[in-house]
Amino acid sequence: MTSRKKSDLRLPFAPMTRREWLMMMGAGTAAALLPGAVFAQGEPRRGGVLRVSGFANPSSLDPATGGAGSDHTYLWTIYDTLVEWDYKTLEPRPGIAQWKFSDPTTMVLTISPNVLFHDDTACDAEAVKFNLDRGRGDDRSNIKADLSSIDSVEVTGPLEVTVRLTRPDSALPAILSDRAGMMVSPTAAGKLGDEHDRKGVGAGPWKLVEWADNQNITVTRHEKYWRDDRGFVDGIEFSIMPERATGLRSVVAGQNDLAYQLPPRLKPLIDRSKDVELVTGPTLYCRQIYLNLSRGPLQDVRVRQAMNFAIDREAFVKVAQSGFGEPAHMNLPSSHWAYDPEVAKLYPHDPDKARALLAEAGFKDGFDLTIGGYTDADSVRRGEILMDQLGKIGIRLRFTNGTVAEISAQYFGQEKKFDSLVSAWTGRPDPAMSYGLMYAKDAYFNAGRVEVSAELTELLAKSRESEDMAVRKEIFSRLQRIVMEQALVVPIAFDAEMTAISKKVVGYRPNLIGKPKYEFVSLAS
Amino acid sequence: MSILTASRLRVARRRLIHAVPVLVLATFIVFGILKLMPGDIAITLAGENATEERIAEIRQNYGLDRPFLVQYGSWLWNAVQGDLSRSLASGEEVAVQIARSFPITLLIVVMAMGFALVFGIPLGILAASRPDSLVDRVVTSIGSLGIAVPNFWLAMIFVSWFALEFGWFPATGSVPLTQDPGQAIWHAFLPALALASGGMSEVSRQLRSSLVEVMSSPQVRTLHAKGLTPAAILWKHGLKNVSVNLLTVTSLLFNRMLAATVVVEAVFAIPGMGSLIVNAALFRDLPVAQGVVFVMVLVVISVNLVTDLLYTVLDPRIR
Numbered sequence: 001m002t003s004r005k006k007s008d009l010r011l012p013f014a015p016m017t018r019r020e021w022l023m024m025m026g027a028g029t030a031a032a033l034l035p036g037a038v039f040a041q042g043e044p045r046r047g048g049v050l051r052v053s054g055f056a057n058p059s060s061l062d063p064a065t066g067g068a069g070s071d072h073t074y075l076w077t078i079y080d081t082l083v084e085w086d087y088k089t090l091e092p093r094p095g096i097a098q099w100k101f102s103d104p105t106t107m108v109l110t111i112s113p114n115v116l117f118h119d120d121t122a123c124d125a126e127a128v129k130f131n132l133d134r135g136r137g138d139d140r141s142n143i144k145a146d147l148s149s150i151d152s153v154e155v156t157g158p159l160e161v162t163v164r165l166t167r168p169d170s171a172l173p174a175i176l177s178d179r180a181g182m183m184v185s186p187t188a189a190g191k192l193g194d195e196h197d198r199k200g201v202g203a204g205p206w207k208l209v210e211w212a213d214n215q216n217i218t219v220t221r222h223e224k225y226w227r228d229d230r231g232f233v234d235g236i237e238f239s240i241m242p243e244r245a246t247g248l249r250s251v252v253a254g255q256n257d258l259a260y261q262l263p264p265r266l267k268p269l270i271d272r273s274k275d276v277e278l279v280t281g282p283t284l285y286c287r288q289i290y291l292n293l294s295r296g297p298l299q300d301v302r303v304r305q306a307m308n309f310a311i312d313r314e315a316f317v318k319v320a321q322s323g324f325g326e327p328a329h330m331n332l333p334s335s336h337w338a339y340d341p342e343v344a345k346l347y348p349h350d351p352d353k354a355r356a357l358l359a360e361a362g363f364k365d366g367f368d369l370t371i372g373g374y375t376d377a378d379s380v381r382r383g384e385i386l387m388d389q390l391g392k393i394g395i396r397l398r399f400t401n402g403t404v405a406e407i408s409a410q411y412f413g414q415e416k417k418f419d420s421l422v423s424a425w426t427g428r429p430d431p432a433m434s435y436g437l438m439y440a441k442d443a444y445f446n447a448g449r450v451e452v453s454a455e456l457t458e459l460l461a462k463s464r465e466s467e468d469m470a471v472r473k474e475i476f477s478r479l480q481r482i483v484m485e486q487a488l489v490v491p492i493a494f495d496a497e498m499t500a501i502s503k504k505v506v507g508y509r510p511n512l513i514g515k516p517k518y519e520f521v522s523l524a525s
Numbered sequence: 526m527s528i529l530t531a532s533r534l535r536v537a538r539r540r541l542i543h544a545v546p547v548l549v550l551a552t553f554i555v556f557g558i559l560k561l562m563p564g565d566i567a568i569t570l571a572g573e574n575a576t577e578e579r580i581a582e583i584r585q586n587y588g589l590d591r592p593f594l595v596q597y598g599s600w601l602w603n604a605v606q607g608d609l610s611r612s613l614a615s616g617e618e619v620a621v622q623i624a625r626s627f628p629i630t631l632l633i634v635v636m637a638m639g640f641a642l643v644f645g646i647p648l649g650i651l652a653a654s655r656p657d658s659l660v661d662r663v664v665t666s667i668g669s670l671g672i673a674v675p676n677f678w679l680a681m682i683f684v685s686w687f688a689l690e691f692g693w694f695p696a697t698g699s700v701p702l703t704q705d706p707g708q709a710i711w712h713a714f715l716p717a718l719a720l721a722s723g724g725m726s727e728v729s730r731q732l733r734s735s736l737v738e739v740m741s742s743p744q745v746r747t748l749h750a751k752g753l754t755p756a757a758i759l760w761k762h763g764l765k766n767v768s769v770n771l772l773t774v775t776s777l778l779f780n781r782m783l784a785a786t787v788v789v790e791a792v793f794a795i796p797g798m799g800s801l802i803v804n805a806a807l808f809r810d811l812p813v814a815q816g817v818v819f820v821m822v823l824v825v826i827s828v829n830l831v832t833d834l835l836y837t838v839l840d841p842r843i844r
Contacts, residue, residue, distance in 0.1 A: 053697075057615060057804065059570065067571055140586075142571060142579070197616045212625060213617045214804050215796035239698060241794035242804070246697055250794065253688050253696035409568060413577075 044232045044507055044522035052518075053247035053259040054238040057214045061200035062189075063182035064134060064141045069426055072515045073260070077219045077236055078118075079182035079202035082109060082128065083173045085429060087511040089337040090284075091469070092173040092429075096123060096183060096203065097161075099176075101467050104168035105151075111159040115226045117185035118207035125155040130186040132163065135179075140194070146180045146433075149464075168465040170472060174430030205231025205519055214240050232507070232522035245269075251276055251500050257523070258508070260499040260516045263378065264322035270500045279499045280324060281510030282333045284427025287382070289371070289490035290411070294448030295419045297369070302361040304487030308347040309354035310393045311386070317493045320382045324498065328491035330480045331425060331434055335512065337469065338431050338476040346484050354393040366394020372407040372421040373399050383422055386492075412447050421447070424495075427513065431476050432463040439488055456482050533834055540833060544826040548819070549601070555818045556597050559811055565589075566613050566809040587613055600815055609819070610812040612805075619816035622801060627820065629699045630797035632709060633789070634782045636717035637724060641778060644721070645728025646771075652729065653736035654759065664729060671726030676785060680719035680792040687715060697794040716789045723785075724778045731774045735767040768839045776832035780825050 058074050060066035066075070084095040097109040115123035132153045135143045149169035156162045165172070175181070188201035200208055203226070206219035220235040239256060241247040247259040248266050252273045262270075270278045289307070297303045313327030326333060329344035358366065369390075373383045380401065387397045400418060401407070410417040425445075428434045437443050440460055441451040451457060459479045466472055483489065497514040504524040511517060567583040584590040588599070603610055609619035652664035688696035694715045700708040739745065740763055748758045787799030794800075798817055805813035836843045 059614060060616070067569065139582075144579070194616065211617075212796075213612060213615050213622050214800055215625065239794070240796070241697060242800075243791055243794065246792065246794045249684060249689060250697040253692070255695055255697055409565070 044520070045525055046232050046522070047234050048523035048525075049235045049237055050233045050258065050505070050518060050521060050523060051256040052236060052238045052516075053250050053256040054217070054240050055242055055244055055247055055261065057240050058211070058217070060197040061208060061211060061217075062184065062197045063179040063200075064131075064138060064143055064184070065197050066179070067142050070515075072513070073517070074217055074238065075179070075182060075200075076204065076515075076517050076519070077206045078200050078204045078208055079184070080115070080204045081177050081181035082183065083177040083181050085174070085177050085511075085513075087509050087517075088335060090174075090429060090512045091337050092177055095177065095181065097128065097176075099173050101170070104170075104465060105165040107163040107165065107172060108156070109161040109163065111161070112226065113159060115203050116224045117183075117188070117203045118201050118222050119185050119188050120224070121185045121187040123183055123185075123203045125157060125159055125161045127183060127186050128161045129153045129155050130189075131183050132161075132180075134184070134189065143180045146175050146178065167461075170467040171430035171432040171464050173467075174428075175433070177429050206236060209235075214242075216240060230519040232520070233518070236518060248500055251502060254502070257502040257505050258499060258516070260497070261514065262498040262500060264324040264496070264498060266500075267322060267324075267498070275503050276500050277503060279497070279501055279508055279510055281497045281514075282326060282335050282512060283495055283497050283514030284333060284336070284425075284512055285495040285514055286328050286331055286333075286425045286427065287492045287495065288328065288331075288423070288425060289386070289492065290421040290423060290445070290447060291487075291489060292411075292416065292419055292447040293450040293452070293488065297361070297363060297367050298419055300361045301486055302357045303363065304490075305347075306354040306357040306361070306393060307390060307395065307490050308484075308487050309350045309357065310390050310395070311347075311490060311492060312349040312389055313493055314349070316382075316385055316389075320378075320385055321493060321495065324496035326494050326496075328493050330484055330491055331438070331489070332431060332476075332480070333494045333512070336431070338473050338480075340473075340477040340480055343477065343480045343484055346481075351392055358393060358395075363394065366396060368396045368398050369420060370398045370400065370418045372411045372418040372423075373401045374404055374407060374423070375401045379422075386422060412444055416447065429513070432460070435463065435476075435479055435483070436460050439483060452486055452488060453482065456486075533837055536833055536837070537830060540826070540830045544823075547826065548822050551822045552601065552604075552815055552818055553597060555814060556600070556811065557593075559806065559809060559814055560593055560596075562806075562809065566811075569808060570613065596811075600812065604815070604819055609816040612810055612813045614804075614808045614810045614813075619812050622813060623798070623816055623820050625701075626796060626798050626801045628702060629713075629795060630783065630786050630790070630799065632702055633713045633717050633720060633786055633795070633797065634779065636710070636713050637720035637782055638775070638779055640718055640721035641724030641728050642775070645725040646732060648725070648729035649732025649736065650759070650764075652733040653740065653763075654755075656737050661733070664733070668726035668730045668733075671722045672730075674722060676719045676722055677788040677792055679722055680716065680789050683715045683719055684792065699793075699795045699797070712795075716786075716793045716795060719792075720782055720785060720789050724782060727778060728771070728774055732767060732771060735770045736763055739763050739766045769836060769843075772832060772835055772839060776828055779828055783821060783824065 054073065056068060056070035058066060058071045059068040061074065061078065063075050063079055081095045082097040083099065084093045085091060086093060096115055097111045100108050102108055109128060111123065111125060111128060117123055121127065132147065132150065135141050136147045136150055149165045149167055149172065151164045151166045154162045183203055185201040189196050192199055198211060205222055205225050207222045209218040209220050211217045217238040218235065225231050241250060244262055245266060248262055248269055250256040251259045252269060254275065267278060270276050291298050291304055293299060317323060317325050317327055329347060332339045373379055383399055390397055408423065411421040425434065425438065438445045439452065439456060440446065441457065442449060459475055463472065463475045463479060497510045499510065499516060501508050506522045506524050507520045509520060567580050567589055570583050571580045588596065600610065611618050612622065648664045652661040655661055684696050687693045695712050699712045702709040745758055745762065748762060786797055787803060790797045790799040798821065802814055802817040805817065
């Protein structure tokens with residue numbers, strides 16, 4: 001009893017930082033731990049209200065005008081998407097619509113009948129066209145870039161929309177599983193104008209009741225929801241608690257049923273509570289060192305390769321992530337549909353080889369490398385581990401730490417400060433988006449704006465051409481190989497999703513995006 | 526005798542006139558600090574992979590590209606007309622946010638003041654009644670401890686014991702007083718108690734030292750000589766003499782607690798004024814930060830005004 005008290009006393013001190021809401025998603029060792037245990041607990045019961053501790057106020061409850069990665073978990077309750085994805089592999093699947101490419105630049109969407117928005121407007125071809133045009137053209141839309149391959153959208157039947165593209169884009173289905181595919185009621189959007197940000201109306205399993213800033217969001221059952229195999233709870237109440245340790249405490253105390261994207265170091269608190277269990281799974285969230293290929297020693301591929309050989313990824317996962325997550329050998333985790341195990345073998349931990357490569361590149365005595373980082377305790381700790389590992393081959397990291405917004409803007413934006421940046425890639429529904437955004441010549445996240453090779457540029461374009469998954473997988477293998485052989489990045493580790501759920505929560509499934517969806521969740525009576 | 530005499534009205538008027546520059550200065554400084562801090566809300570609003578053009582467009586849409594003084598001036602002009610504008614981050618009206626958050630914070634502060642006075646005054650009297658005795662030393666030590674222990678630490682201990690271990694109180698959150706008064710007080714109990722620790726110590730120590738001074742004065746010796754009982758001397762003469770001191774401590778404490786809720790609110794995930802301004806500062810959500818500062822300054826000025834007026838009631842020598 002005494003020891004229990006003592007350990008409980010320690011828990012609240014786990015230093016929590018604001019930045020974790022940007023940084024945490026989840027990855028995992030724990031793929032093995034989860035799925036079986038949490039699903040398969042009998043027929044889901046309808047009813048009850050799920051209480052969730054969320055850690056960030058939404059930027060907007062309109063999918064087109066919002067911008068924060070933390071919005072999705074709220075948006076998915078209110079909005080159904082045209083396309084959905086497989087929880088485990090992210091392979092696209094039909095949502096509200098089925099898609100078919102009649103030729104590489106024409107995509108036909110066939111919309112499911114009987115889909116109604118919360119305001120009884122039909123989600124038909126006109127509504128889908130309205131949404132795609134709004135995403136492409138509205139002044140306040142944040143998803144214009146996602147839909148940039150669309151030339152025109154035509155209604156070709158009551159439930160059929162034909163999308164004409166300016167260039168082949170097989171990433172479009174996956175793009176339509178994200179914000180761009182979340183269907184908003186045209187009636188509500190027209191009537192509410194900017195107010196739709198706060199009063200979003202969609203066709204999802206639940207409709208919005210209330211959103212009080214930084215306090216709570218409440219959604220209740222959409223009685224006319226078009227599918228009966230999901231949306232089991234009568235409603236969901238989100239309490240917004242920025243401190244994740246506090247959010248977890250609310251679950252331990254029984255005030256909430258679920259808290260997500262928790263840092264691994266809070267695991268002891270979950271373990272000690274008999275009414276709460278941990279659900280983990282792999283995610284796309286990749287911690288990595290971004291390299292500015294136009295600067296100093298980093299122009300030499302041997303230096304970049306040396307850095308990749310110098311990193312002990314297994315040790316990093318163990319120390320920095322309490323063993324959760326998986327070592328990253330490329331920008332995709334091992335459970336992703338486009339993962340290539342051969343590419344993963346390119347950089348075993350080999351400091352001798354790293355030193356040899358450095359010597360060959362003319363840096364026998366090492367060199368100083370400027371690097372941007374973030375100020376929160378966890379980031380600093382990760383930085384120290386990397387400093388030690390790279391220090392062993394003579395690369396001396398010179399850190400400048402600041403807030404995420406500030407340091408990222410200094411590194412990627414006009415200023416072009418630092419040779420490198422230790423940060424993360426949050427992942428995208430389609431790998432073509434990730435690779436395009438990080439390695440295309442003019443991509444924002446390619447800080448040096450360097451064209452690596454004509455072949456890479458060609459493959460980036462090609463990765464969007466075919467919709468045959470086998471063909472695409474082959475293209476991504478080649479892409480990944482070039483990225484890693486050229487060592488354009490130093491991937492380190494994938495985070496694990498870490499969600500604490502009360503034992504009465506049934507059917508919760510983690511997903512590769514690492515943000516919770518509640519469509520299959522029910523509550524035990 | 527009327528409470529609102531001509532001289533008191535004069536005090537009130539003078540104070541209100543002084544409040545204007547304070548209000549302008551406070552909001553201007555906060556505005557300046559938020560503007561000086563690195564970071565840009567336009568980048569946050571533009572979302573992931575935003576282009577430079579999109580960010581520029583957002584800056585223009587929200588008027589963030591205007592000169593600093595123009596932005597401040599426009600905010601001030603609207604604020605004095607009662608329009609606190611809308612949150613940049615979420616679009617909700619700032620006045621609505623404050624109307625929702627302020628009562629939550631106020632309840633905690635009022636309850637904390639209650640705890641501080643209810644425990645602090647008896648302890649102070651107890652210590653002063655027997656200076657340098659064991660009781661006095663115990664009370665003084667408790668006082669030192671209360672001031673030394675940070676209230677966020679105490680809050681965490683309370684959560685661990687009374688919420689997680691014993692389940693007597695909720696670990697997080699709040700309930701509006703208008704919705705369910707019982708629940709509201711129950712939710713505010715632990716945060717208020719944590720917040721009260723320092724205040725309680727301060728009240729008891731201040732009261733002790735003033736009382737000891739009064740009780741050792743020639744006036745009190747005369748009262749003893751006249752044959753008054755120690756209890757009568759303490760209640761009728763001692764406390765009346767220290768009331769002005771106590772009032773000063775109380776009003777300072779109230780203002781300080783309003784600010785100190787920031788930390789306690791974070792521990793208990795209470796969506797009060799503290800959380801509001803912390804979030805606003807982190808996101809560079811200027812209208813919200815400005816609105817909170819505006820209201821807080823108004824509250825502090827009002828508390829000081831009431832205190833000044835009460836001085837004249839308690840001690841007619843003060844004008």
